[in-house]
Amino acid sequence: MAKNYIVVGGSSGIGYEITRQLTQKGHNVTVLSRSNGELGSLSNVxxxxxxxxxxxxxxxxxxxxxxxxxxPGTINLKPFHGLKSDDFQDDFEVNVKGAVKTLQSVVKTMKKTEGSSIVFFSTVAVSQGMPFHASVAASKGALEGITRSLAAELAPKVRVNCIALSVTDTPLASRILSSDEKKKSSGERHALNRVGSAEEVARLATFLLSDDSSWMTGQIIGLDGGMSAVRPL
Ligand SMILES: NC(=O)c1ccc[n+]([C@@H]2O[C@H](COP(=O)([O-])OP(=O)(O)OC[C@H]3O[C@@H](n4cnc5c(N)ncnc54)[C@H](OP(=O)(O)O)[C@@H]3O)[C@@H](O)[C@H]2O)c1
Structure with a gap:
């Protein structure tokens, strides 16, 4: 049966791929974003x-x-001494307050919809200390806290999970991956020897959004080519 999904930030990158995979399965998707991006090519959106x-x-x-x-998310990497209060504020606006605002507008409806599910995105830099990540790690750490808190508050009606990513090839990461050389050296930091793709991430996200993950809630799931658990030799 066709279901109704909301993808905030579905116009590009991982959100677009989630939208594409959901519509391919016959579901309806409402996308919220500043631009229409590549959505014109999809139906039921x-x-x-x-x-x-x-x-x-x-x-x-x-x-x-x-x-x-x-x-929506940010990659604002700066040495700690150069971080301004505005950097923390801007990262918090997009990663945390935006999530709260948009979810609050539908959470009552989700509580009334049998088996509904929420997915957030975090970064491996919350569980692994990485230089220059103080601001984004602070925001995503807050989002991980919200994930667990909401999973408790909304259970058993609504499930809430979060995917903690390492570098994934999307417009957001385009500066980090701007040449084949950079892509290769970024990939080599992972046990699986490459960066991730939006398609791989969307496959996990659509699983978490579906009834196939019906006994999962409150989880922060690492999807990171091994970065959080495996040290390449
Ligand atoms: N890519 C990575 O390497 C990586 C690593 C760790 C974590 N993550 C996380 O994964 C998630 C998805 O990232 P991505 O790489 O797919 O990002 P992306 O390619 O930049 O896509 C972000 C989406 O969010 C929308 N968006 C951004 N700012 C917005 C705003 N102010 N208002 C409304 N919509 C906004 C964009 O659309 P518009 O521009 O049209 O508004 C776009 O559809 C993010 O939470 C990110 O932090 C990504």
Missing amino acids: SHIEYDVTSNEGPKLDLETVDGFAYC
């Missing part, structure tokens, strides 16, 4: 123009919401 840093939450009028994925 409605796009709502929305900036997650705006003061107001989005106006969503859906009768059922089976799943919600929040994909």
Whole structure:
């Protein structure tokens, strides 16, 4: 049966790929993002123009919401001494407050929809100390806290999980992966010897959004080519 999903940040990168995979399975997706991106090529998608840093939450009028994925994020890497209060503020706006605002606009509907599921995205830099990641790790660490807290608060009606990524080849990572050389050296930091793809990440996200993961909640799942657990020789 066709389900109704919301993908915040579904116009590019991982969110686009989640949207594509969900619509390919016959589901309907409402995408919230500032631009339409590549969405024109997909059917069963409605796009709502929305900036997650705006003061107001989005106006969503859906009768059922089976799943919600929040994909906007930041890679703001700077030495600690150069980080300004605004850096922390900006990262928090996009990674945390945007997630809260958008989810609050649909959470009541999700509680009424049997077996609904929420997916957030974090970074391996929360569990592994990495230089220059203080601001983004602080924001994503907060999002991991929200994941566990909401998983408790919304159980048993709504499941909440979070995928903690290492470098994935998307527009967000384009500066880190701007040449074949950079891509190769980034890949070599992982036991699986390469960076991830949006398609691989979306496969896990759509699993978490589906009933196939019906006994999973409150989890921070590492999807990172081994980065969080395996040290290459
Ligand atoms: N790629 C990586 O290496 C990596 C690593 C660790 C964690 N992650 C996390 O994975 C998630 C997905 O990342 P990605 O690589 O797919 O990012 P991406 O390629 O930059 O895509 C982000 C999506 O969010 C939307 N977005 C960004 N800012 C927005 C705003 N202010 N208001 C509304 N929509 C906004 C963008 O659309 P518009 O521009 O049209 O608004 C786009 O659809 C993020 O949470 C990121 O932090 C990624």
